[in-house]
Amino acid sequence: MSLSIRDQKHNWHPYTQHKTAKPAIAILKGEGALLWDENNKEYIDAIASWWVNPFGHSNKFIADAIYKQLTTLEHVLFGGFTHEPAVLLSEKLMEILPTNQKKIFFSDNGSTAVEIAIKVAMQYFYNKGEKKTKIIAFENAFHGDTFAAMAASGISFFTEAFQGSLIEVIRIPVPTQGNESISIEALENLIKTNDFAAFIFEPLVQGAAGMVMYEGSELDKLISICKKNNVFTIADEVMTGFGKTGKNFACDYLEHKPDMMCLSKALTGGTIPMAITTFTQEIFEGFYDDDVNKALFHGHTFTANPTGCAASLASLELLQSEEMQNNIVRINKNHLDFQKHIQTHPKVKTTRVLGVIFALEIKTENQESYYGNLRNKLYDFFIENGIILRPVGNIVYVLPPYIISNLHLEKIYKTIEEALEIV
Numbered sequence: 001m002s003l004s005i006r007d008q009k010h011n012w013h014p015y016t017q018h019k020t021a022k023p024a025i026a027i028l029k030g031e032g033a034l035l036w037d038e039n040n041k042e043y044i045d046a047i048a049s050w051w052v053n054p055f056g057h058s059n060k061f062i063a064d065a066i067y068k069q070l071t072t073l074e075h076v077l078f079g080g081f082t083h084e085p086a087v088l089l090s091e092k093l094m095e096i097l098p099t100n101q102k103k104i105f106f107s108d109n110g111s112t113a114v115e116i117a118i119k120v121a122m123q124y125f126y127n128k129g130e131k132k133t134k135i136i137a138f139e140n141a142f143h144g145d146t147f148a149a150m151a152a153s154g155i156s157f158f159t160e161a162f163q164g165s166l167i168e169v170i171r172i173p174v175p176t177q178g179n180e181s182i183s184i185e186a187l188e189n190l191i192k193t194n195d196f197a198a199f200i201f202e203p204l205v206q207g208a209a210g211m212v213m214y215e216g217s218e219l220d221k222l223i224s225i226c227k228k229n230n231v232f233t234i235a236d237e238v239m240t241g242f243g244k245t246g247k248n249f250a251c252d253y254l255e256h257k258p259d260m261m262c263l264s265k266a267l268t269g270g271t272i273p274m275a276i277t278t279f280t281q282e283i284f285e286g287f288y289d290d291d292v293n294k295a296l297f298h299g300h301t302f303t304a305n306p307t308g309c310a311a312s313l314a315s316l317e318l319l320q321s322e323e324m325q326n327n328i329v330r331i332n333k334n335h336l337d338f339q340k341h342i343q344t345h346p347k348v349k350t351t352r353v354l355g356v357i358f359a360l361e362i363k364t365e366n367q368e369s370y371y372g373n374l375r376n377k378l379y380d381f382f383i384e385n386g387i388i389l390r391p392v393g394n395i396v397y398v399l400p401p402y403i404i405s406n407l408h409l410e411k412i413y414k415t416i417e418e419a420l421e422i423v
Helices: 003-010 060-068 086-097 109-125 146-150 156-162 181-192 216-228 281-285 306-319 322-341 373-384 404-420
Strands: 027-031 034-037 042-045 103-107 133-136 169-172 196-201 234-237 260-263 273-277 348-354 355-364 394-400
Touching: 034 146, 042 404, 086 103, 086 306, 086 394, 103 260, 103 281, 109 146, 109 234, 109 260, 109 273, 133 146, 133 181, 146 273, 156 394, 169 181, 181 196, 181 216, 181 355, 196 216, 216 234, 306 322, 322 348, 322 355, 373 404, 394 404
Parallel strands: 133 169, 133 196, 196 234, 234 260
Antiparallel strands: 027 034, 034 042, 103 273, 260 273, 348 355, 355 394
């Protein structure tokens, strides 16, 4: 019996309606930008397995670091203890993070990194005797699936079952071209009420919304307004972090730096679940008190897992290598060349590129749902052709591992162009 069939007996997959979904594809091995299923069919992983795997599958450099750590110290509780991999990782991150970031809190995935940031924002004011329980977020944002992260997300069908059970979040328009002044005005009007603890955003690119992009200069204006009004800013860099936008972090494009940053996905090179939330010294000092009740009572069993820290240290070394930085530039050039070629196609509405991210919006007569017929038709076409792409409604995006070859990129582009002929 195949793995795919055996899988159906017990496993409940994410974002899946099992009554209508096809059986999951069973992957046996991966190397570089490629994956092979149980029938030995080859796939190009064009989205780095949900944006986590920039250095390729079965990366030996990261694997060796993990093995070495496992033979020394696999895990120790982080409550009351510390260890060298965590200290080294915090020091290395401080070298590349915005200079206002001074403290690191470890967790295990992007949602919990966001959850921690929102809890910290609210408790900071609570510790001062102030009540600020509301959050500002962008329309169509996605920040995760835990409760506070879900509340901050604006994709309604993900959250509609939980309305009434979530913290209060008010949304403002994304400052995309033509909406800049509307976004600024909406924020200025909200902030006058003094009810808000924080403004959370995906800097420069809204991933799950379909790689919606906006200018850093406009985000700078919004952050500046928050700083003047004592509202914390939270940059959710879970997707954009570690080179995706062409710089280490999307916030590197900004003049005004956020008060908190959320990191995960590519942090460990796609090997071990780990996340980090970073903070300014000011925020940390809001919890530094003789009163134990003002401490941040939040933790995870695998907080600062040494093996995950070792994987992260290896990933950072790869990211900062000349080879990987050149790869990011190379992929960006390939994306721009394909954009120039495809943007005049009669079925293409818009295209956009930032760093290693390429997105193409297909012209449609009606509004396409997130998991609608067009999306499913496109997804099936790509899988049949050995390409792992997960369209968002009528938007096809490419976010490949940095080690992908030009030949594999050409195949991805060619398959996207072929897909336009079936829609």
